[in-house]
Structure formats: C-alpha cells, structure tokens
Amino acid sequence: MTTNDSPKRSKTLSTESSLIAQKNIGHYEEHAASYYEGTKDHDVSQNIDALLRAITAPAPLTILDFGCGPGRDLQTFTKLGHRAIGLEGSSEAARIARSISGCEVLVQDFFNLDLPRQSFDGVFANAALFHIPKEVLPQVLSDLWSCLKPGGILFSSNPRGNNEAHWYGERFGLYHDLEGWRSYMRQANFVEIEHYYRPTGLPFEQQAWLASVWKKN
Numbered sequence: 001m002t003t004n005d006s007p008k009r010s011k012t013l014s015t016e017s018s019l020i021a022q023k024n025i026g027h028y029e030e031h032a033a034s035y036y037e038g039t040k041d042h043d044v045s046q047n048i049d050a051l052l053r054a055i056t057a058p059a060p061l062t063i064l065d066f067g068c069g070p071g072r073d074l075q076t077f078t079k080l081g082h083r084a085i086g087l088e089g090s091s092e093a094a095r096i097a098r099s100i101s102g103c104e105v106l107v108q109d110f111f112n113l114d115l116p117r118q119s120f121d122g123v124f125a126n127a128a129l130f131h132i133p134k135e136v137l138p139q140v141l142s143d144l145w146s147c148l149k150p151g152g153i154l155f156s157s158n159p160r161g162n163n164e165a166h167w168y169g170e171r172f173g174l175y176h177d178l179e180g181w182r183s184y185m186r187q188a189n190f191v192e193i194e195h196y197y198r199p200t201g202l203p204f205e206q207q208a209w210l211a212s213v214w215k216k217n
Contacts, residue, residue, distance in 0.1 A: 013111055017135050020172040021089075021111045024131050027170040028069070028090040036070035036096055044126055044157075046200065047211055048076055051122050051155035054193050054213050061121040064147065067128025068105060071097030077124075078103060085120075087113075111136045115147040123147070123154045130158035130173050133165060137174070141188035148216045154190060156181075157198070160210040178210060190214035 013021070028035065055061055061082045065074050068086030070093050077084035078101060086105035088094040094105040108114060110132055123144050132140050144154055161175025176184075178195060185192065193215055197207035 014135060017111060017133055020131075020133055021109050023170050024172055025089040025109065028088075029092050032070055032090055032093040032096055035093070036072075036100075039069065040072050042072070044073065045076075046198070047126055047155060047157055048073065048124070050194065050196075050211065050213050051124050051153060052080070054153045054155075054215070055122050056151065057121045057149070062119065064115075064120045064123045066123050066125040066144065067110070067131075068097050069093050071099075071101040071103070071105070073124060073126065074101035074103045074105075087115075110140060113140065113143040115143055117146050118149050120148055121152055123152070125154065125156045127157055127159075129156050130175060131171065133172065133174055137184055138187060141184060141190070145188050145190065145216055150216065152216045153193070154214045154216070155211070156214070157209055157211040159208050160197070176210065178212075181210065181212065185212070185214050189217045191217045 059081060063077050063082050063084045065077065065084055065086045068074055068088050071086060074084045074086050074097055084103050086094065086097050086103055087108055088097060088105055089109055091107050094107045097105045148154065159173065159175055160177060162177055163180040165174045182192065191214065193213040195210065195212040197204065198209040198211055199207060
C-alpha cells in the first residue's frame, strides 16, 4: 500500500501550526533511539485489546498505527496475525520501526496526511493525537475517518487535561477532557463505543490518560 492510492491535497497551515509540526517532528527525530529504549517494554495491551474487540470485521485485520514511533505496537499487531502499517512524522523513528517490525511505515506530517480511502479496519492512535492543535485537529480526524473502512474503529489515548494547550519542552500538546474530546470526535462523525482512564486501579486524579474507542458512523 502506498500513499499514491489517494489524491494528494495541499493544506495551508498557519505559521503557528507549521512551527508546532516542525518542533514536534524535530524532537522525535532527535530522540527516536532513546524513545525506543525507554518505551519498548511499556504495557499497552489494554489499549490494543480495546481496539481489536471493537472491530467486527474478520481477521486478519489491516491496522494503521498512527504515530507508531519506533515500532513497539507494530510488532504486537503483527504477532497477533494482523497486517500493521505504521505512520510516523520522524523519519528516524520510522527507520527504527521498519527494522524491528518488518512492517511498512509511512513518513508523513500529521498535519498534512495523504492516506488511502477506506483501507483500514482500525486506527490505533496511542499517545499521538494530543500533539495536534485545534486549528488542524478537525481535518486530521476527517482524514482518519476517510481512511477507515465502513464501520471501522479508531482508538485514541491522550494525556488528559482541561482543554488547554501548552508546550512541554520542544513538544506541543493539547490536553482534552472527556467532553472536549467527545465534541471533536462527534463533529468528525465518529460514534463513541467506550472510554476509560489509565492507569487502571488508581484514584481518578492519578489517572493521567483518557482512552476512548470510536466507530466510523
């Protein structure tokens, strides 16, 4: 599968959004190897299970790992017998992901996606979509909606907040609460299946992550 399956659309970004994209990608480009070492043993099986159990299509599934980083979860989907394709803004992270997973990895700026329509049973966006500012988020969600097959599933996990945006070092983040995130997803024609907070078993104030599962309407 290549991005030639869909027409390329040029999106005009504001100066601020262009800076956000440049800095986010630059950060992960510089730290790709250390991110691999620091996150390769993280257990996100709860999130992977949440995506897969919501998909009603027969296996093997075609999964887009959106913001795949250096490829940890690509390996997991592949071991489960599915066809996993990564998408990453950092070319160095994508290189590592390809080498450790053997999967195809697309190198694309999140703010200017070029994805084949109706090609994926599921999109796994684990710790990725919060890097996208309000100006660009509706278009990104529309692109992900379009790349899903009818009835396809999108999983997202974002660090939660009060709908505020700020920089953490060289990385931009938009920190949604549940109602704020629901608003964006519903406007993009997704229907909520479930949501939960992570890490499981901790008091709410210590559950820093909002995970949610959505069906293409």
